[in-house]
Amino acid sequence: MQAEADQQLLKIVHDRKRILSQEEDLVSYGYDASFGFYRPDLVVQATSSEEVAGVLKLANRFKIPVTPRGQASSLSGGPLPVKGGIVLDVSQWNQKLVIDSEDLVAVVSPGVVTAQIDKAAAKYGLMYPPDPSSSRVSTIAGNLAENSGGPRCLKYGVTKDYVIGLEVVTPQGEIIRTGGRTVKNVTGYDLTKLIVGSEGTLGVITEATLRLMPRPPASRTIMIIFDRFVDSGKMVSKILTSGILPAKVEMMDQASIRAVEAYRPLGLPTDAEAILLVALDGHPAAIDDESDKIKEVAKATGARSVSIARSDEEARKLWKARKLVSPAIVRSKPTKISEDATVPRSKIPEFCARLQEIKKKYHIDLVVFGHAGDGNLHPNIICDKRNKEEMKVVEKAVEAIFRAALDLGGTLSGEHGIGTMKSAYMPWEFSPESLDMMKRIKNAWDPNNILNPSKIFPVPGQRLVLSE
Ligand SMILES: Cc1cc2nc3c(=O)[nH]c(=O)nc-3n(C[C@H](O)[C@H](O)[C@H](O)COP(=O)(O)OP(=O)(O)OC[C@H]3O[C@@H](n4cnc5c(N)ncnc54)[C@H](O)[C@@H]3O)c2cc1C
Incomplete structure (x- = not known):
């Protein structure tokens, strides 16, 4: 079955250089900026929505876990492949960064480094406000998945306040669009906001339309x-x-x-x-x-x-x-x-x-x-x-x-996300009913639990894993 999956993968990702299986690559993809280490079985550096869709369909067929990854600057273990399987790296997919100064939006591919968006907007007297301290290394997809904040977010709001449309590949491999290009949009459920902050557990972000603002003088x-x-x-x-x-x-x-x-x-x-x-x-x-x-x-x-x-x-x-x-x-x-x-x-x-x-x-x-x-x-x-x-x-x-x-009426995480590091403490913040509602959303999107498994939700018997 493994050999068949490998063969199929080569049909999806034609460029073999973007499929990594050497031990040193697998080890380096086992870390992020947090604490843990989990070695994946394979890394795919995706550069198109069709590739992502193909990988996810294949993963569903063979029940292979898939973990999306940007630049792995996560501080909560989000891009760690806890169950092995495939790491889906989007950091090489950074070709599209279009500023539309009339609609005041930027349309970007997932691997674009966040600081580049603000830099490109500045040429038009505009600004992309969210500025995580990691903005010179982290990707927009990682920021969206974590709903990142930063110093400037005090006045301007966090990442979710600036995303108005997404292209997403669902865990079962369908390519969907959420939101659009208008600032106001109340048509249907707000799937854009559901995906933002979902830590790569509900879908793979393949394109984002972001709101821009005039730069303060x-x-x-x-x-x-x-x-x-x-x-x-x-x-x-x-x-x-x-x-x-x-x-x-x-x-x-x-x-x-x-x-x-x-x-x-x-x-x-x-x-x-x-x-x-x-x-x-x-x-x-x-x-x-x-x-x-x-x-x-x-x-x-x-x-x-x-x-x-x-x-x-x-x-x-x-x-x-x-x-x-x-x-x-x-x-x-x-x-x-x-x-x-x-x-x-x-x-x-x-x-x-x-x-x-x-x-x-x-x-x-x-x-x-x-x-x-x-x-x-x-x-x-x-x-x-x-x-x-x-x-x-x-x-x-x-x-x-x-x-x-x-x-004090606060929350476990303001911006780094839950990932693996804080999942054991989710029951401290949420009632069983609230957690169950979140799990039902996850099950509806990802019935085979393929996408970024073992994140956000506590695993029975789990505790903080600092001393093991
Ligand atoms: C020195 C330092 C400073 C930092 N400062 C801040 C800060 O000020 N504010 C802040 O909020 N964070 C900060 N962070 C944390 C981190 O940089 C952010 O969480 C960032 O958004 C992660 O982006 P990334 O590209 O590295 O994503 P990764 O770490 O690779 O992944 C993060 C999450 O996104 C998911 N993901 C990645 N790509 C996709 C995709 N295409 N579709 C769906 N899910 C995807 C992953 O599965 C994972 O769950 C800091 C980190 C460091 C090391």
């Missing part, structure tokens, strides 16, 4: 320094209730500040407990008013200082500091458990306090940074996965972080 970056971490959380809540909506409000705690300074000295204050970086954008006069307001709020919240970047170069340097946090914090130990539990905005100060308690209680190397403005802090635990005892404690700390976020 001016922007300004403000750095606010705090002696107390909790005050930075209070400041976030106060900014958001002060009547202004910044484009970005990003947080770095003391551990992130120190890690960045040790890695690439930029002159950040290493004695501060937190820094907030705020970006305002819009009309220059509005930005002046809003900057004054931010200064007022900072004073009232007990900030140590407020400074405004005097040039684009200075602003770039500050944002570079924020981008350097991820690489900087893994220099002390090799493993980074990156969580993205999210809380309602009013609960940001309390979440900050709970994170500090968790850090002390479990004696863990906890670094907190991220998209504070939308309650999507990124508590990162720096550890060494080879140390089994340490990992047992880390597991407990991760569970405490999930519990804290849920107690």
